[in-house]
Amino acid sequence: MRQLSFQAISDKKGKDGSNVENILEMLYDLPREKIHGQDAPFVRTARIKSENMELLTASMTDEQKDLLDAYLDARSKVEGMMDFDRFRFAFHFGAQLMAELIKGKEDVL
Incomplete structure (x- = not known):
């Protein structure tokens, strides 16, 4: 790393x-x-997603493909923002938990 x-x-x-x-x-x-092994559930799911996307786009017109691309781009941006919000919450929660543990509050856990 x-x-x-x-x-x-x-x-x-x-x-x-x-x-x-x-x-x-x-x-x-x-x-x-993080490297996912070839048999990892992540890799299998990603492969299925890719295969389904190929099947879907094979039956679409160019205009439909453009619309799908725009939708997927917007969805990706929204998911990225939500992922960062979850990360920030978890980080703040962990920092607050550590601060309380350092202060010696026994009832934290």
Whole structure:
């Protein structure tokens, strides 16, 4: 797994050229290098999805394909936003839990 030094992270630039200031965005955007084996449920499901998409698009007109592409792009953006919201909630929850454990609150768990 590729490690990023603090310097590399702190020098990272945002899309507008400014320094990225949200540590949660940096953590969320770090490379994920989990490799799924060929027999993994993820790989089987991805293969089925791909095969079904090929069957579906084979029967579509170019206009229908364009409309489907636009729909899938919008869906992907919405899912990305929702994934980041879940990540941010889980991170904040974990940080709050750790803070309470460090303070010594016995009734946390």
